Amino acid sequence: MAETTSPPAIPAEPDELPVGSADSPSAGESAVPATEESVSSPRAIWLSRADQHAVAIVCCLLLSWAVFRWADLSRWGREPIEIARLAKQEYAYVVDPNDATWIELSLLEGLGETLSKRIVENREEHGPFRRAEDLLRVRGIGKKTLARFADRLRFAVPADEVSSESSDSD
DSSP states (O other): OOOOOOOOOOOSSGGGSOTTOTTSOOTTOOSSOOOTTTOOOOOOSSOOHHHHHHHHHHHHHHHHHHHHHHHHHTGGGTSOOHHHHSOOOOOOOOBOTTTOOHHHHTTSTTOOHHHHHHHHHHHHHHOOOSSGGGGGGSTTOOHHHHHHHGGGBOOOOOHHHHHHHHHHTO
16 A cells, blocks of 8 residues: 655644744744755855954944044144133123113123112113213212223214204204
């Protein structure tokens, strides 16, 4: 009689094989054991081991060059940075005491929060200042205090004075 080979035994219950085990077939595979020809050794998809070493060496060389160049440009940390070598520049903050808020006035040298608020209160009570000496009417401002910030004041000519000056010249 002819001897027939039977297919490998398929488990009756799906619970007999643990999911993800080496013996369980994955999707699209059959339960037939693999032969030696179908099993391949693990290796890189697109680079051989020698190529990987070459890329690693090139990356290390580029990184070393970048660090060396950065250190060279900074003079190895021996020279001060550019900001420290620049000459100090003073800004010219000019303000009109008739339009400025107390916050803007407090930025002037010699004026603080208290004097700035007094200037604004005085302006609201007694009207605008026409020249720097008018600020002497504010309590707490003397000649020395005024001298500290007088060069930072700008007085705008009121519109009614401009119209009267132009009519006088006609």
